[in-house]
Amino acid sequence: MIPYAVTSAGRRRSYIKLSSFRWAEGITCLPAGPKSLLLLLARRSDNYGCCDYTQEKLAEQLGCSKRSISNYIRVLRHFGLVRTIGRLKDFKRTSSVYHLVAWWPRELLPITGHPKYGRFVKEPSEDAQRQIQAAQKLLYEAEKFASQYKYSEVTEKGKDEEILEACLAALGNWANDADREMLRGAWNTLFELLEEGYSLQAHVLPVLRKKAASRHKPKQLRSWHYFAETIARYAARHPVHIEEAPEQRFTPAAVNTEDEQARKDLNQLYEEITGKGSAKADRGGSS
Structure with a gap:
């Protein structure tokens, strides 16, 4: 059964992935901007940890500029939390797929590619996985x-x-x-x-x-x-x-x-x- 939330109108159901959202909530070291972006991506991700957004849409959702979104994505990628996978449609750039690669337990992407986003959306290569693991050590x-x-x-x-x-x-x-x-x-x-x-x-x-x-x-x-x-x-x-005491210096252990x-x-x-x-x-x- 897919988790969902009911809007205030009580009619339209808005999809929210609760397990990935709670995982994102538990990450406390991120600044406010990147944390807000991570929560947004986590809410809309599927069982593979994937969702698609344009930077314009992300900026609209968070109420910030596209440049800020680029900076936030750079932070999330640096800590090995998110992969960005670009896509083309009719030889034109379309919305990117954001993959919450650090979220577990998630389903591994099929070898043939993502059922919805296409054959190029796969698990990262071995070299990419090593880089992600090194980045996640920084996160730890x-x-x-x-x-x-x-x-x-x-x-x-x-x-x-x-x-x-x-x-x-x-x-x-x-x-x-x-x-x-x-x-x-x-x-x-x-x-x-x-x-x-x-x-x-x-x-x-x-x-x-x-x-x-x-x-x-x-x-x-x-x-x-x-x-x-x-x-x-x-x-x-x-x-x-205050009685004047002899001059003392803090030892390194005191600080x-x-x-x-x-x-x-x-x-x-x-x-x-x-x-x-x-x-x-x-x-x-x-x-």
Whole structure:
């Protein structure tokens, strides 16, 4: 049975290949543009992992330019995710076939060619398969780095939530449910105060506790900027003295240089694939 999805009209059924779509969703290392293109191709692929599109149609579907589509395809091919197979019809170039060669389990293309797209749409040759496997090793390394980076992002997000909840707890019943909802929505204004150099323990929380003990209260708290002037005055009267310690240098073990280098390599690789690196060099030379 072929998986499909029903449109909002409830009448027309639109084909979606769920297994390949879920596979594409699981790839986390790709930038947003190439990832969107991969998801689109995966939705429309058949059991062999094939679908046909013109670049004009892809650009229309993703709301971008044909040049962007070319860059996205270059990224997907570089990581061994997609093959592009050009076709001719009546001696004129027609829509290309995109083959999700990295998607498994998919059916292997018949030796005689694809039943719909013709005899030239076959499995890649041995040399091409070796090149694809080498490219997929790059994808594996990029995926490994992306998973580590995602874990660090989740950890940082957890710390931010702890800070936010500590500040809300300091306000106690002084802030009602509506105030708390507004302050949670304006969480960025709290971290703007912390980025200005105010200490959470020495400045922000003591001010919030004093406010909670007072009777004066605005009708509604819209952001953490309401406390900014009070925190500034309190910090001026209660500066945080940092004892000057002997100069120390971080040892190489204290800095995770491997992750930082991997991130730089991945960014440089994407710029080289899409041609952005050479464009920057040309602008620098012309200036």
